[in-house]
Amino acid sequence: MKPRQSNFWKVFSTPLVIALLSAAGLFAALLGDGIWDGLSWIGLGVPAILGLKGLLQRS
Amino acid sequence: MKSKTIRRWSFVHTWTSLICTVFLLLLALTGLPLIFHHEIEHLLGDAPQVREMPADTPHLNLAQLVQAAEAHRPGEVVQYFGFEDDEPNTVLTIMAKTAGTEPNASHTFMLDARTGEALETPSANGGLMLFILRLHVDMFAGLPGKLLLAFMGVLFVVAIVSGTVLYLPFMRRLDFGSVRRDKSTRLRWLDLHNLIGIVTLTWALVVGVTGVISACADLIIAAWRNDSLNTMIAPYRDAPPLTHLAPATRLLDIAGEVAPGMKPDFIAFPGTRFSSEHHYSVFMKGGTHLTSHLLTPVLIDASNLQVTAVAERPWYMDAMGMSQPLHFGDYGGMPMKILWATLDVLTIIVLASGVYLWVVRRRAARPVLEPAQASA
Numbered sequence: 001m002k003p004r005q006s007n008f009w010k011v012f013s014t015p016l017v018i019a020l021l022s023a024a025g026l027f028a029a030l031l032g033d034g035i036w037d038g039l040s041w042i043g044l045g046v047p048a049i050l051g052l053k054g055l056l057q058r059s
Numbered sequence: 060m061k062s063k064t065i066r067r068w069s070f071v072h073t074w075t076s077l078i079c080t081v082f083l084l085l086l087a088l089t090g091l092p093l094i095f096h097h098e099i100e101h102l103l104g105d106a107p108q109v110r111e112m113p114a115d116t117p118h119l120n121l122a123q124l125v126q127a128a129e130a131h132r133p134g135e136v137v138q139y140f141g142f143e144d145d146e147p148n149t150v151l152t153i154m155a156k157t158a159g160t161e162p163n164a165s166h167t168f169m170l171d172a173r174t175g176e177a178l179e180t181p182s183a184n185g186g187l188m189l190f191i192l193r194l195h196v197d198m199f200a201g202l203p204g205k206l207l208l209a210f211m212g213v214l215f216v217v218a219i220v221s222g223t224v225l226y227l228p229f230m231r232r233l234d235f236g237s238v239r240r241d242k243s244t245r246l247r248w249l250d251l252h253n254l255i256g257i258v259t260l261t262w263a264l265v266v267g268v269t270g271v272i273s274a275c276a277d278l279i280i281a282a283w284r285n286d287s288l289n290t291m292i293a294p295y296r297d298a299p300p301l302t303h304l305a306p307a308t309r310l311l312d313i314a315g316e317v318a319p320g321m322k323p324d325f326i327a328f329p330g331t332r333f334s335s336e337h338h339y340s341v342f343m344k345g346g347t348h349l350t351s352h353l354l355t356p357v358l359i360d361a362s363n364l365q366v367t368a369v370a371e372r373p374w375y376m377d378a379m380g381m382s383q384p385l386h387f388g389d390y391g392g393m394p395m396k397i398l399w400a401t402l403d404v405l406t407i408i409v410l411a412s413g414v415y416l417w418v419v420r421r422r423a424a425r426p427v428l429e430p431a432q433a434s435a
Contacts, residue, residue: 011227014235015257022261029391030384032348041394047258048401054238054254055408 072221079214089195107178118172122306127175141325158330209274252412269382291368292335314341314357352380
């Protein structure tokens with residue numbers, strides 16, 4: 001089967017957004033306290049919650 | 060992707076993961092309590108109680124603190140004084156028989172900067188948390204242990220990259236986040252392995268790479284000594300050994316004058332591995348949040364207190380400085396620590412499910428192999 005370009009983006013677009021959010025989260029708290037900490041909790045919260053959700057969902 | 064290409068990536072993913080899994084499980088499990096080491100030490104009662112005194116109580120000068128330290132542990136010398144922003148009235152003190160004594164044989168405690176009173180920090184010298192830390196850092200095997208763990212970290216990074224490549228063929232016909240729960244246990248865990256693996260990708264890569272850098276710290280410091288430090292102290296190569304040290308009283312003022320806008324992080328006394336035989340090294344950190352992880356050493360002649368050099372920071376020392384917060388997860392308050400722990404647990408699940416999937420596949424492949432072997 002031939003890989004089509006659209007396949008790549010169909011599979012990787014969501015993971016890419018999550019990866020960018022995580023990276024922003026890791027970086028944000030290095031820049032300051034307060035709002036920057038808050039941004040980092042959002043950025044790192046997204047992968048943590050998505051992972052837990054997949055794990056704990058029953059049906 | 061051709062099936063041959065998939066098979067190759069699959070081979071890389073299987074074997075890099077399998078080789079590093081046992082070590083990564085050890086690192087992830089010991090890393091979990093280490094995220095909360097501060098809180099655990101408080102719970103265990105190992106954190107020193109700093110005396111309440113009026114906020115403007117003056118500090119002793121550094122020479123007086125050196126005397127207080129020497130009175131507390133007669134026969135030993137001060138190796139390092141450390142300064143922490145959240146404990147401005149204490150000075151972290153590390154002493155040993157000689158300045159050159161290796162770190163694991165040193166004794167760490169705190170001095171009250173106002174009274175010179177010694178406050179013991181038992182968790183820095185022994186006990187459960189230090190045991191866990193040593194398991195995490197070098198498995199009690201010194202430099203070879205660190206380098207072995209660094210190599211396992213490199214395998215982990217290769218496993219993450221190859222796993223990401225394989226995510227494409229596995230997920231081509233599935234929506235993001237779909238977990239097939241109704242087919243078989245193997246499929247359910249395959250989907251979970253892929254899902255959790257891909258969402259924790261960035262975090263695991265960053266913690267993996269910064270862990271490798273930290274594990275190579277001894278080599279990085281040795282390179283710094285060979286490179287920058289040796290050039291700076293070249294004029295002292297043939298100087299006779301110091302018989303007595305000029306008092307440390309004004310070290311912070313002297314360093315502050317040549318490194319404006321920076322704050323002291325620690326002082327390495329003459330003869331330690333962060334200094335030379337003839338210098339006090341005051342390591343100054345940047346004044347902003349980001350640059351507070353980057354250290355600039357100021358070398359001060361220990362016989363006449365003249366500044367010998369304000370060192371340039373080689374890039375690898377900066378890389379080591381930035382690796383620490385990004386590995387420890389201690390730079391964004393308690394919510395970040397909880398997220399760090401969650402992502403760590405998720406990584407443990409990815410590791411364990413990876414082993415499970417490999418075992419199940421092998422078992423499934425065996426009946427096909429056995430008749431072939433029997434006929435051979």
